[in-house]
Amino acid sequence: MRSKSSVLETAVLGLLNDSPLHGYELRKRLNLVLGSFRALSYGSLYPCLKSLVTRGLIVGAASNEAPPHALSGKRARIVYTLTADGKEHLQSVLASSGPAAWEDDSFDVRFAFFGQTDAETRIRILEGRRSRLNERLENVRDSSARTRERLDEYTLELQRHGLEQVEREVRWLDGLINTERDRRRARTAGVTPGASLTADAQPAAPDQINPYVVDDEGRDTDSKERG
Amino acid sequence: MRSKSSVLETAVLGLLNDSPLHGYELRKRLNLVLGSFRALSYGSLYPCLKSLVTRGLIVGAASNEAPPHALSGKRARIVYTLTADGKEHLQSVLASSGPAAWEDDSFDVRFAFFGQTDAETRIRILEGRRSRLNERLENVRDSSARTRERLDEYTLELQRHGLEQVEREVRWLDGLINTERDRRRARTAGVTPGASLTADAQPAAPDQINPYVVDDEGRDTDSKERG
DNA sequence: TTCGTCATGTAATGGGTTACATGATTAC
DNA sequence: GTAATCATGTAACCCATTACATGACGAA
Numbered sequence: 001m002r003s004k005s006s007v008l009e010t011a012v013l014g015l016l017n018d019s020p021l022h023g024y025e026l027r028k029r030l031n032l033v034l035g036s037f038r039a040l041s042y043g044s045l046y047p048c049l050k051s052l053v054t055r056g057l058i059v060g061a062a063s064n065e066a067p068p069h070a071l072s073g074k075r076a077r078i079v080y081t082l083t084a085d086g087k088e089h090l091q092s093v094l095a096s097s098g099p100a101a102w103e104d105d106s107f108d109v110r111f112a113f114f115g116q117t118d119a120e121t122r123i124r125i126l127e128g129r130r131s132r133l134n135e136r137l138e139n140v141r142d143s144s145a146r147t148r149e150r151l152d153e154y155t156l157e158l159q160r161h162g163l164e165q166v167e168r169e170v171r172w173l174d175g176l177i178n179t180e181r182d183r184r185r186a187r188t189a190g191v192t193p194g195a196s197l198t199a200d201a202q203p204a205a206p207d208q209i210n211p212y213v214v215d216d217e218g219r220d221t222d223s224k225e226r227g
Numbered sequence: 228m229r230s231k232s233s234v235l236e237t238a239v240l241g242l243l244n245d246s247p248l249h250g251y252e253l254r255k256r257l258n259l260v261l262g263s264f265r266a267l268s269y270g271s272l273y274p275c276l277k278s279l280v281t282r283g284l285i286v287g288a289a290s291n292e293a294p295p296h297a298l299s300g301k302r303a304r305i306v307y308t309l310t311a312d313g314k315e316h317l318q319s320v321l322a323s324s325g326p327a328a329w330e331d332d333s334f335d336v337r338f339a340f341f342g343q344t345d346a347e348t349r350i351r352i353l354e355g356r357r358s359r360l361n362e363r364l365e366n367v368r369d370s371s372a373r374t375r376e377r378l379d380e381y382t383l384e385l386q387r388h389g390l391e392q393v394e395r396e397v398r399w400l401d402g403l404i405n406t407e408r409d410r411r412r413a414r415t416a417g418v419t420p421g422a423s424l425t426a427d428a429q430p431a432a433p434d435q436i437n438p439y440v441v442d443d444e445g446r447d448t449d450s451k452e453r454g
Numbered sequence: 455t456t457c458g459t460c461a462t463g464t465a466a467t468g469g470g471t472t473a474c475a476t477g478a479t480t481a482c
Numbered sequence: 483g484t485a486a487t488c489a490t491g492t493a494a495c496c497c498a499t500t501a502c503a504t505g506a507c508g509a510a
Contacts, residue, residue, distance in 0.1 A: 006497075024461050032374070033382060037367045037389065044498055046463055076506090077461060114381040140264050147259070154341040155260065157424045161399055162264065165392065172388055197384045233469075251489050268471055273491055303478085304489060
């Protein structure tokens with residue numbers, strides 16, 4: 001249950017859970033998920049795959065010909081597949097909903113694999129991220145209130161813009177959380193799913209108390225060194 | 228003219244150009260500028276200061292008492308000041324407007340010090356960043372067009388949201404560029420400045436050709452490994 | 455035949471964090 | 483007296499990038 005599982009590892013395992021892939025292809029898909037759209041280097045990917053093999057979470061098999069959807073023989077490449085251990089590990093990672101799941105670096109990956117994540121976990125992560133962002137917003141507004149006047153025009157504008165981006169992300173989360181709740185309600189009522197992810201962000205309960213469970217991943221909420 | 232000058236170094240020099248500061252205080256201000264609002268660790272800051280001292284760009288002086296605005300004796304701390312070399316170096320960094328100035332990591336710092344930057348350079352950096360983002364947008368839309376159908380709901384939503392954020396930043400840049408141009412026009416006409424940074428983003432010329440000058444910082448535009 | 459893309463890797467390097475170590479000063 | 487904040491630093495480590503090395507395949 002302990003193993004750190006970096007963002008990259010989670011992403012690799014998550015993708016391989018959909019279908020076996022070789023490194024080169026893996027990288028391309030990774031770029032769509034990781035950080036939005038930035039190139040991950042092979043210098044990170046291959047050592048990561050190596051390590052996963054060593055730990056028995058995936059296996060690599062040289063596949064010379066006839067890939068599933070017989071395109072063309074191409075060339076020898078190593079197709080990686082999840083092992084039973086790997087699947088188990090992935091499930092445990094995907095089941096966690098502590099701070100580690102909603103911090104900047106990991107949230108995106110976790111969100112990208114929401115399709116393989118339990119509905120309650122999804123909600124917990126979304127709410128966790130939202131309160132994390134709100135907390136940050138509060139900090140910035142506080143410190144801004146104290147130092148606003150002695151900041152020049154551009155610094156101020158940069159701050160304003162940053163704040164706005166975060167506020168927008170909070171509203172995005174509001175919408176997603178509402179959608180998830182609607183779905184939950186529909187599920188328990190036994191109705192066919194109707195809610196779409198792109199539903200408008202209803203104003204949501206004005207004061208959402210969110211007693212998120214910090215059950216895993218060590219790492220508690222009150223770390224100093226934040227403001 | 229060559230020296231790499233990391234983001235952190237630029238930020239430090241830029242802040243010290245306003246007024247001499249000691250490490251602890253420096254860090255707090257750095258956090259407002261760098262990456263928006265994230266804690267920079269002393270483990271990065273102090274070695275950086277050390278290196279700047281070694282290279283003669285700043286000098287540290289133990290200041291035991293009477294800080295400028297006589298608060299209280301506090302305690303021995305090391306107040307850093309820019310040297311002539313340091314000022315010169317900073318000016319040359321601030322004068323550069325190549326790709327290195329508008330990439331993700333450095334753009335924020337450069338923008339934060341626009342108050343100390345030449346107007347033409349400001350425009351060039353803003354335009355450079357905008358075309359960088361547009362280029363990225365194009366790439367994502369292209370690859371999205373090819374793989375859209377086999378992506379699940381959440382991955383798709385993540386991508387949509389990422390795209391939206393970037394589009395928003397482009398509009399932000401549109402506004403800033405217009406403001407800068409207005410100011411330039413006002414300047415050459417000898418009028419008192421009236422344009423505010425928060426002016427609405429006019430639709431801007433529908434197709435802005437931007438022949439940005441890649442004059443410094445090695446690093447050309449057509450690096451592979453991007454899509 | 456040469457260029458672009460597919461494909462897999464390693465070594466050096468870089469830029470940061472965390473944890474550690476230390477100690478004075480201030481507020482409760 | 484004791485906790486929080488001020489203040490400065492070092493050492494170990496992490497995770498990723500860049501540059502390098504290699505080579506096959508398909509298309510121009």
